[in-house]
Amino acid sequence: MTSQILKGMKKDIILAGVGGQGILSIATVIGEAALQEGLYLKQAEVHGMSQRGGDVQSNLRLSSEPIMSDLIAKGGADLIISLEPMEALRYVEYLKPDGWIVTSCVPFLNIPNYPELEEVLARIKAHKNHVLLDVEVLAKEAGAPAQAANMVLLGAAIPMLGIDHDKMTAGVARVFARKGEAIVNTNLAAVEAGYNYAISVR
């Protein structure tokens, strides 16, 4: 069932967001595609108290070689994928100096002392390798519901994932298959919208 192994492939990814936003469904799709590619995978998740609207992250590690640690070292991540702009910045210590930040620019305002959004976005832009996008607007434009915003974000991260675009979309189709063709298609449209946006600004 596995296709040809991607030799020398290694991607350490931090998925970030706020509890309840749905970062794990992004991880599920990447995981599905990675396993189909015959890659090793480890994915550390956050369960429990933080899920109640606190900051949450997941360490997703993919490699063509066996993976030891469940956690990514500081300075080890190739990519931060975040559903919230300030949450993307929370983990920059874990990012390689030339690593990518792919994040939604829409703030999740559930704390009284959220910093000035302009400043948050400026700090993201200060990182050379970034894709900043409004996942909600892009989802809407693609004719997808707001719940598919995380698939827009996933689409925007595809160019940095080291897994082919077509392999990723096949993963999306498999993950959503049991929900019916209509749901598969709206999610695929969301992925394409994010992907095209990332390609256009990269």
Place this chain on the structure above:
Amino acid sequence: MKHLLLGDEAIAQGAIDAGLSGVYAYPGTPSTEITEYIQMAEAKQPRGIHCRWAANEKTAMEAALGMSYMGKRALVCMKHVGMNVCADAFMNAAITGVNGGLIVLAADDPSMHSSQNEQDSRFYAKFAMIPCLEPSNQQEAYDMMAYGYELSERLKTPILMRVTTRMAHSRAVVETVDTPRAQNNMSMPEDEKHFILLPAYAKKNYAELVDLQPAFTAESNTAGHNTYLKGTKPEKAILTTGIAYNYLMENKGLEVRGERLEYEGASILKITQYPLPTDLIQQMVADGLKELLVIEEGQPVVEEMICGMVPSSVVVKGRLTGDLPRMGELTPDSVRAALGLKALPTNEKEAVVVGRPPALCQGCGHRDMYAALNEVAREYAAPRIFGDIGCYTLGALSPFHAIHACVEMGASVTMAKGAADAGQHPAIAVIGDSTFTHSGMTGLLDCVNANANVVVLISDNLTTGMTGGQDSAGTGRLEQICTGLGVAPDHVRVVVPLPKNMEEIKAVLREEIDYPGTSVVIARRECIQTLKRHLKAAKRS
């Protein structure tokens, strides 16, 4: 077959495939997913595995011991602090021994991601003098379930398996067997007196347990779960326990900028089974050991023990010596530093980022309960409100700042009683429905017997909310339970925590605070997370 499984799910699948007949557990992060997985597997393909949630960890442990008594394989799961709740049953199960295999699974939470302390359950295995398994990855966790049950039945002892958050809640591919082992048939223990812990019998049992210790150690030496790899420079060695091994291997060979690993060529002793393997340790010493770095997840359990097992000239480093942090879970970074490697180049922390603590959900009934309670409490000079363990513990944070204590399951009720005994008024306990049936009921009986001047406010969301919405043991029966324990029926009041009922709730609270005796106010409204799920399910059907 290959599956992508959480560590917890690997343990659950391992138990099913080893012929499990019953899992007994109370939800607790990071152990909850084990029982949930077995419940889902049972719903999909029934095997007759008992998998209903237990009222607390003690009832779970006792039911599992009963299952084992009848010759069948049982699993008890809990978070680390659950071990304290079931300690009486656990310690004495080591004295009775087992008939069917019995594995006690304790999921520790170093760094206290979702807990009030970071106690290390390996102490309990040593305390009870039973073998302990500490798998280093998801595959080992799966494999060790079959081994653990076999060992449990062969040596007639319960086995403690200890995991930590990062293994419990991390996914990896696990290879499983195609066909589960059949469950054991029912059988009586060979020696029924073994389960009657009268002093005369218990002394005999305890002597047997003491006599079994060399067999436990022999198993640690030879079963193959502990491995010793002599290095090219064996005067230095690294001992790892459980998942610490992964952080070591992650960093070996990852030297950057031409750095040399301080422990290059060191021997490696990988521990995943206790008691400690004395033969392997002696071999490590005989190979010329001068310096030993102990890397373990949790408290410095092995670091302390090993000092009595190696010559005093050997330098032992670890958490006690500051080579690794004294507290908290290990990270690839802390292990890197202990190995003498510099940190990787990275980005500076962003000063603009502020904390985002967890909070009660918008629309949650606990919010309305606290809003009313805070307003009423302000009418008194010095109210004391004793909280408990659950989502509503978040009432301690902004914007409510409503509770003055939160210690352990059930403590709200009895601490309020103690405070009332000392002369405090008003003394109010805030406890969730599931925590109340876990450990609050006996405390309420104490209150009733003394007619203590307390108000026990049960915030009833009809579920075990914090761990994700598991069944709550007393749902639909809380009034009966309270009146059954002897609370005057007039003083068991029920309110619906909604903003529109604010005045009514406040009036009820005032009345019960002013009543000089034990009263219960039940604030009942379904958890909005489970409500959403129920509405979604109803829409589908």
